[in-house]
Amino acid sequence: MTKTFGFGAALRRLALTGTTLLAMAIPALAQSVDLTLEERTVNINGTDRPAVTVNGQFPGPLLRLREGEDAVIRVTNRMRQSSSIHWHGLILPSAMDGAPGFSTGFVRGIAPGETFEYRFPVVQSGTYWYHAHNLDHEQRGLYAPIVIDKRDPEPFRYDRDHVVQLSEWTDERPLRVLQNLKRDPGYYNWNRRTLVDLIRDLGRAPDAEARRAIVRNRIEWGNMRMDPTDIADVTGATYRYLVNGFRPETPATLLFRPGERVRLRFINSGAMTYFDVRIPGLKMTVVQADGNNIRPVVVDELRIAVAETYDVIVEPRDDRQYQILAETMDRTGWARTRLATRVDAPVEPLPPHRPRPVLTMADMMMNPGPTGLDRGTPLPEQDQPGHVAPMDGMDHGSMPGMGAGQPQGQAAPAMNHAAMGHGGMAMGPMDHAAMGHGNMPMGAMDHSAMGHGAPPRSGAQGPGTPATTTAGGMEAHAGHGGMAMADPVVHDTGSPPGARVLSYRDLRPLRADPEYRSPDRIIEVRLTGNMERYIWSMNGNEFWRAQPIVARLGERLRIRFINETMMNHPMHLHGMWMVPDLGNGAFNPRKHVVNIKPATSLDVDVIVDAEGDWAFHCHLLMHMESGMMRIFRVTRDGTPVASTQQPAQAAMPAGHRH
């Protein structure tokens, strides 16, 4: 309204600049904060584009809170569309969570012109972040770090503290990017396998057998209609990768004095990008993951999934600059910042990219389709058509091509299911088509033809039948065709031999989890989708047609993730901790994001201690926006809970080999 009055606008801008300066000067221990959301022009790539700013900043200002006090945050929306701020990883009441459509009383978010007051007790400490809970505003800049100071002193010492917030920027409208992917899933992939590559590979092959394997491998992928180079949906073709808002060519400088212990708070605020982080010349001591302190572990590299945070301590001793390199997983770009002793140090060149990873047959081995396990929904649920890739194109018996160029390649005979000998397993009941998945492509359903060695017990139950096939499910798991699943938590970052790369298994809390116990029940969450149509879903149903997953307050719910797709999915649950089962019992870590690698399965326990409706989704925003999301509904009682059957202990540590 006041837009017409130039003076008023100028005054407001002045006031805003004032607050901006203030916010920058004192990231402040003040627990009362005002944040204003505004659209402003930024120029990242030489073109003026509208960004979403917080208090005039892109990315938003650091929010510093103190454990044990109440936070009061007033968020004013000065944009034309509704917006929201979600406090990522914070444990708070559902109404304050800031996820429009989920959080109680926050149905449409913060309407234009409105101010919403968030008020919640701060019950934790560590590194977190906040962001808009929608694709458009988050991708355009509405994200920023949260640092919560611990009430007691940290169990580790450091002299200096820097936030390293990784993100990406595109000049395209975020929704346009999604539409491009829907129109052509390979739209941003300019690194597909070509004829030229084939000729080069054949030329390098040592013998005729290797050449045959290369050709067979090409044919296999063609027959499956899958693209082995599909590592990232959105690539450096449109993204510029940023650290604290700066491009790699003009990096921000994080100052240090030689000999200091510097705490780096890595936050992956990217919408779609996994980063492999390393600091040549320095070891990183990881002390915290997703805001929770862990036993210090020294690594050379770490892969940070979207929306995760890792705090590391480095000790640069020399009076020189150290590059903090974050290479995208698909090797199409860099995010980079630097540790230096002075701001005017010359910018060093970026190193050459590491070889691009290529998906292997192992990344698509696991596609069981519906197994009949309980899905945690109030009513039985069936997959929508087109969410399970047909397996008929995959002749597992003839996959010697697997061995080509893979570190973990197996001997060909191991791949032949027919030769696996699933002794004593009645295959008849595995014909799920007879169980009422009438609308499924038969190729995908005929499990007996795939050689999945699940015992008849699990097959005998229809999808969504109340009884949880805990033990059976586990066996079905173990008997999964006898194929070795890739280790679900180990990352191949292409690091040099001897370098140590962080894995979830290294994340061990300082003290045994007092709430640790065996789960009360198990539900299955298959990560599903259609790579060709860019459809993404959980258990074969997109968000708008899916039922909520219902949990009961006080229970410990085990979610058995099965990633049937060929992409990584960073799964995020609001309001409650997730505990991936890494075989460490009470020393499994608490996380707010758990990455599920392609074609792997991981058991993740949820400590169900927060009533209300919570968002549960893949944090790749394009996946979330296309439907890979559920309501996670926690009710006090009266809920038809499928089963309280006590599962066997020793369930399924990640990385177990079948």
Next chain:
Amino acid sequence: MTFSFSKATSAGLLVAALSFSSAWAQAGGGHAGHGAPVSLGTNPSAVQSVGTTAASGAEDHSGHSPIYFGAVLFDQNEMRSNGRGSPIYAWEGSGFYGTDYHRVWVNTRGETSRERGGLERTEAQVLYSRLVGYYWDLQAGVRHDFRIDPREGTPSRTYGVFGLQGLAPGFFEVQLQGFVGGNGVFLARAAASYDLLITNRLVLQPEAELNFSTGWDRDALIAPGLYRTEVGLRLRYEITREFAPYIGYSFESFNGGATGLNRRLGEKPSQSTVVAGIRIFF
């Protein structure tokens, strides 16, 4: 067997297609982003009866309704020359709008006449398209062949169309279509193409199309069996995904009885042309 019959058939098919899509129409809560809970067939979304916070449940997901989107592809948008006379312009394109599952498809093709100018063999299809499997869409709708010049060229025809479109093993784009109506004959068309990536931007695309008929439609140059074949080979350079100039070769031929029908008109039954054009995708 009359023209009105064909019209009725196609109208019926169209109605069927539309009612098929009624679920989509209801579900399309629109861009406002507050789509009603979709209950499609066997997947009831009866969440209201469950839980204590049902009121804020599946009914409101700001900004999280199915995404509507569309695309237009002019795969062929080219000049064709057989080395004699003036070159002709020809196009073959398609476009859609809708969701992942339900789309309205428009296919169109045609060319300018070598002798007279104006358009020849101009066809448009309007189809409803539904995702039925991981790689396949089922389609139904109408096709109309236009007669541009009332005195010359093939007569106008309207057909009901049903078809299957998708990606076959080996990454072959496949389109199978059946046509009913036009003068009581049943027509079928099978088309396939493949993108051979020489480099990531240089793409060689072979394509083939076969047309079949169950009977004679002499005015429309249709004869029983295989009556028309088109084969092409195009080499494009994708400057962007949207804009890709290409050169290529195209061979069109009437086959079987249609050869004679074509000769009677004094035209050559087959034609080899060199083509140059720009593939457009937006």
